[in-house]
Amino acid sequence: MDLMEAIRGRRSIRMYKSDPVPEEALKMVMEAVRWSPSWANTQCWKVIVVKDSKMKSDVAGALSKNNPALSSIIEAPVLLILCGMKGISGFYKDQPKTEKGDWLMFDVGLAMENLCLAAYTMGLGTVIVGNFDHRRVAEILEVPQNIEVVAMTPLGYPASDGPAPRRKEIPEFVFYEKYKT
Ligand SMILES: Cc1cc2nc3c(=O)[nH]c(=O)nc-3n(C[C@H](O)[C@H](O)[C@H](O)COP(=O)(O)O)c2cc1C
DSSP states (O other): OOHHHHHHHOOBOOEEOOOOOOHHHHHHHHHHHHTOOOGGGOOOEEEEEEOOHHHHHHHHTTSOTTOTTHHHHHHSSEEEEEEEETTTTTEETTEESSTTOOOHHHHHHHHHHHHHHHHHHTTOBBOOBOOSOHHHHHHHTTOOTTEEEEEEEEEBOEEEOOOOOOOOOGGGTOOSSSOOO
16 A cells, blocks of 8 residues: 555544454554654653453543543454653653653654554554543553553454544645744
8 A cells, every 4th residue: 555545544443343453463563663763763662452351441441431432442352552661752861852851752653653554554443542541541551650651542443434534734734934823
């Protein structure tokens, strides 16, 4: 599949079949994470793979009832939780290099997009979920203090997808030479 085709075609999938994800496909998805760019190649990402039903429903409990991705967390055969090691991305000798501090959100975000695109090329669905109680998920998954839970995505074969939500036109966000208000 052509890259632009994947970028345009990938959709957030919120309904899944129960069919298992082949180990080969899961490995390929991790390979996409592995080759993501990161600050000074620090690769701060950590991925927790959850397949156990009880574990999935415990994690789903950290989402609010009105999160549209709620049922997909339980429904999909695999749940991937992306975390980042704190104090590495954007740091030099333990000091932040920029006023932005820790760049872990950025790097884990890049890894997540690579993951979603790779999954899509193999016919697998994902939906990035960021709106949940992160502390609660960290507790459930026994994530240590130096690691931050960032986002999660179910992984599985789509049962249905929706239309693409409207995107802004390019002139709405691109400026030349200087920012224009
Ligand atoms: C950082 C981030 C957090 C998100 N959190 C949620 C979420 O908590 N629940 C949900 O249903 N979708 C969530 N989404 C998915 C977006 O709603 C979705 O990407 C957007 O509407 C565009 O649709 P598309 O992915 O099909 O192109 C999130 C996406 C991103 C990038």
